[in-house]
Amino acid sequence: MDSTPDLSDVVRRFRRVAPASDHCTIRIVEESSISTSVRRDVPEPAARSIDLGAMVTVASGDGIGYAATSDLSEAGLKGAADRAAQWARAARGRSVFDGTAPHLTLAGRFRSSGLSEADWTLAERLDLLRQESAQCRIDDRIVDWQASLWTVRVRQLLAAAGGEEIFEQHTFAIPALHVAASQRDRTQVRSWGGRHNGLCQQGSAREVIERGRFVGSGQRTAEQALELLAAPNCPSGTLDLLLMPDQMMLQIHESIGHPLELDRILGDERNYAGTSFVTPDMFGSYRYGSDLLNVTYDPTRAEQFATFAYDDQGSRAHRQYLIRDGILMQALGGTLSRQRLPQAPWDGFVATSRASSWNRPPIDRMSNLNVEPGTSSFQEMVASIDNGVLMQTNASWSIDDSRNKFQFGCEWGQRIRGGRLAEVVRNPNYRGVSATFWRSLAMVGSASTVEVLGSPFCGKGEPNQLIRVGHASPACKFTAVAVFGAEN
């Protein structure tokens, strides 16, 4: 049911009605998605959606206004352009933006992989999901199970009234499994893929499912749920911690990604998402973590969830180090935010200002934020731990509004004793403080331990926005961490 309107026609209509101003752009977004799932072996209602609309942004001096509409007729676009111009005038002279809005100076295109591949039919999807769902049903103690596949295609055209255009096309796939096992007063959940396990990538459904080895994961996930059900509680104490990539993803996201967002550092998010313990003077000298910590913003990895060529303000995106050998180097923020900190002690900016859709303006996001691999094999890291816990797959996340005091929990824990993996433990949790936690990073896994993961649900902004982010990471070892389990 693709409507596939020609986005260039919309741009032509926009250019006929664009107001005379310092700068005026239109960002047209069409997002088509298909959501399918099978729960307890019964297909849930499949859902398709097509969301098409545009945001017109007008800059006048330091005033910037926007108006978004799904009415893409000439009259609809004129109404939006007039309203955006009205807001730009209203903000002029009392705006947080000291300079003028960035002008689009580049023209470009981007296509993610998998776009040319035909979508599976609904029947093909449901066959695949029913097969994995049936594999989950291995024991009467498995009380709930669900296999799902969510695919999204996005076309975006960012165009200036003056003639520059940037066109991007992306396709995303998110396969997932959720299995719950219960006996007497205990219930344990084990998941695969999806938001918690992080198998959220760009590419066709077929590509992502093959890369993630979805087929056969149902039985394995159900077996692990039963293992957790029988497992002892995670012990409490100060222990060494081996975080696998699907928990590193959350750790990077919450205690490196968010604190480095420029709009938090500038105070824009203080009423909702929060501020940051990081201040502009820290860049270039602050020891964020041990010498082993290297963090990059990397929009170039083809399969990663937030790979793109240009951000939503039209800036070209490049791979850059944010933390090098443990030292904080660079913040996450687009050109508009960077202009607001002219004295900041770092060069340039990171092009990562993005909007969740056509109905929200771009804000500073983390996009692909990765920990670079080190040199330790998984076996070497386990062998180095005398008394510790391996944790896998995020289940709980909470952190203070300056992104410092955190407490995270995982689905899966495994004791490490005397340099060997020992019994599985349930309800593993740990807590710490960002400003000191990363300094306890003692070993970084080699490339063989790296997984390319992501999440479709990074929330912030007023009005609120959910956006896709990617995190690639190796397994990492931290020393002397406060670890604990469930009540009983």
Added chain:
Amino acid sequence: MKQQFLELADYAIGQLRGTEALLTGFCGETSDFVRFNRARVGQAGSVTQAFLRLTLVDRGRRLNSTLSVAFEASTDQAAIRRAIEAMRSELPSLPVDPLLLYATEVNSSNRERPGQLPDAEEAVDCVIAAADGADLVGIFASGPVYRGFANSMGQRNWHRVDSFQVDWSIYVGGSHDAKDKAVKSTYASGTWDAGEIARRIDAAREQVKFLAERSRAIDPGQYRAYLAPAAMDELVGMLSWDGVSARSQRTRQSSLQKLVDGEMALSPMVSLRENTADGMAPSFDDSGFPRPPQVVLISSGRHAGGLVSARTAKEYELAANGASEEETMLSADLDGGALPMSDALAALDRGILVSNLWYLNFSDRSSCRLTGMTRFATFWVEDGRICAPLNVMRFDDSLYRMLGSELQALTREREWIQSRSTYGQRSVESTRVPGALLSSLTLTL
């Protein structure tokens, strides 16, 4: 948008053939959003959006398709035709849905709550003038929100709420010790009063002076605590994370499972209901069933029921009670108690005043143990008087303690709190909660 929705619904229904049935849902809004930082204007703009959700049903099979509305009849009609044709061609390849349930008895309704909304630019002027140089950060959101439902059996439902919300924080500024401290406030209503926003911002500016005092550091441990209604709103909201869902309760994944099983109880003071009658949410669900005015979930500390969507009703042979597919509360209502709010600090005597909680999550879902942070104005209280602000602290405690063994009193007065959520669209959720006096709250970091 009502007329546009009804015309589009009629058009879509007019495309049906033979034994087909159609359910049509609608959500739309016309909103102004203005962000503030340091009492200056950040992003300022307007959004007009609407989405039509079509569910085609034929011979026990169903498919859903959601479209953004272009507000241009020929464009929208073409999109509807394409969507219905695509669903029609795919339906035969799908299995019969054994859990399909939708309203066949016609229950039409029309609920419109028109308001007196401010001119957005004048509202911005008011906020900036009232801040008068204070470090104010926040958002103004305003405009009508629409929900609709229509089906091929002839049912038509319409719901419109006009509302605005100014949600802001005023920061202390100055020394590093004080720079992250703020008072948070909200002014939400359907009728704008420029004098009221000025009074509320003024009150916040007065309160923030308390925060400029040197912070007191306290060690992790257990402390007497008074949780203000905004903090209680966060606690109660966590029960929408599968706690009150009948599906979660039936699959033993509810955070309230021990309450459901009768193994644990909350304080007899605790009674919780879904109160559609007094909320902002529509009185109909996505399948066309009417929502009862009230659904009792917890009565005098004991489990009393769950939120049952149409699908769960069919799966577990329960009576549907108008719950959304996610089975979350849209109009949570926690009974008040006997403690006058004005006596709350005196009753606390010595302990912590928690104005807001933040970033809650389950640290042990089976035991309904929650963790989260204090945020904004949190104070150390002695002899019933505020002594000093506290730095942010992490709590980690069970709801069976916080609203069970450790609950000493709920305030007589309650606050109605309109959801601030604007993910994708402006929310129509709200809660009505009292403050709570706890004999102990466990702080861990």
